[in-house]
Amino acid sequence: MRQFPTCRQSPAGPAVPRMNIVFVAPFPAETTLRFVRATKALGHGRLLGVVHTPPAGEDSGLFDDVARVDDPMDVGQLAAAVKSLAARHGRPDRILGILEPLQVELAKLREHFGVEGTDVRTAELFRDKALMKDALRAAGLPCARHRLLHSFQDAGAFIDEVGFPIVLKPPAGMACQATWRIHSADTLRRALDALEPRPGAPVLAEEFLVGTEHSLETTTIRGEVKMTTSTDYHPNPLEVVENDWIQWVVVAPRELDGPGVAEASDLARRAVAALGLGSGTTHMEWFRRADGTLAIGEIAARPPGANIVRLTGLAHDTSMYRVWARAVVDEAFDGPFERRYAAGSAFLRGLGRGRVLGTENIAEIQKSLGDLVVEAKLPTVGASKSASYEGDGYILVRHQETDVVREAMRRIVSLARVRYAAH
Secondary structure (H helix, E strand, C coil): CCCCCCEEECCCCCEEECEEEEEECCCCCHHHHHHHHHHHHCCCEEEEEEECCCCCHHHCCCCCEEEECCCCCCHHHHHHHHHHHHHHHCCCCEEECCCHHHHHHHHHHHHHHCCCCCCHHHHHHHHCHHHHHHHHHHCCCCECCEEEECCHHHHHHHHHHHCCCEEEECCCCCCCCCCEEECCHHHHHHHHHHHCCECCECEEEEECCCCEEEEEEEEEECCEEEEEEEEEEECCHHHHHHCCCCCCEEEECCCCCCCCHHHHHHHHHHHHHHHCCCCEEEEEEEEECCCCCEEEEEEECCCCCCCHHHHHHHHHCCCHHHHHHHHHHHCCCCCCCCCCCEEEEEEECCCCEEEEEEEECHHHHHHHHHHHEEEEECCCCCCECCCCCCCCEEEEEEECCHHHHHHHHHHHHHHCEEEEEEC
């Protein structure tokens, strides 16, 4: 770690480096702002934002200064924004962001400005699912068989190898976006007509993994995994995407001794080593097949979505947003943290399309669950229906017993209804 030019003396302890921290946060989504607030709360100096739309309201003063960009995916615009901030405040010491589509661009900015953090090669390995799986398989880690398809002929050869069903997706896809489950030659033809694989623009084909799906998160400091946590998905996200009425559930059990969890933790540690992460957070999706064997779906070098950061914090009675900030800013970890609770998130969705008209049975849910509910975001009347498996709202619960949380999740999804303008 290089030495910073100035320090401030904390009355409660030793000198703390005064830093210029650039946070690329294009849009003021609440999910992003929670990480920005945690970084600000470290109190390490200037927090500088690169934004398309700056935060408003109570968060309007969150950044000490901002530079705006029209296209947050344009690395040239991002570099110009960081350069303008550096001209006003001095060289950046950290360049951060949580959005997966930006991870390679953030690494390129670090390289350009000589800033420590995840490098371009590592970011590309995590971002490009084909490169990732090549690296994982080379390290002896189990993952879905895969192939980049540049033509219809490539698809036929892959089907001959693995058979149906398969999954098609962009090599840099995320969160089941533009993901197709292919059961037959007819659905394969329709999907390839839509995706148009060709040289220079391939489509990633993967063996369809069958089994229960889970996530495994790590907090890593200088290549050493300091903390692992796990959640269960009910049902698998792809099934939720394919059925817009399913209200998805994610549970963080209090116990980390469920089937396959210890083995999945070992796989995540080995994956972190194989892909070369230094300090940060990873989010790995893994499958447990009917025969008990495990396979890695994919792993990302970013915090998880789907309220998993919040659930993990509730389970450990701590702020995982701060844990992330400490890892990427200070290369430090303040744990271990005792896992005192189970927590769950039920995502609110429903049949129909168009705009949200309202919800049903929410008062009954609140009355029956009482203090188990720790946070809720109800669908916004008038908002367009979300295409995401996270739906239009959620309800979070917490309790010391995992079975109580699971029963609360079952009650929520059996009662909650979201009404839309068209059915």
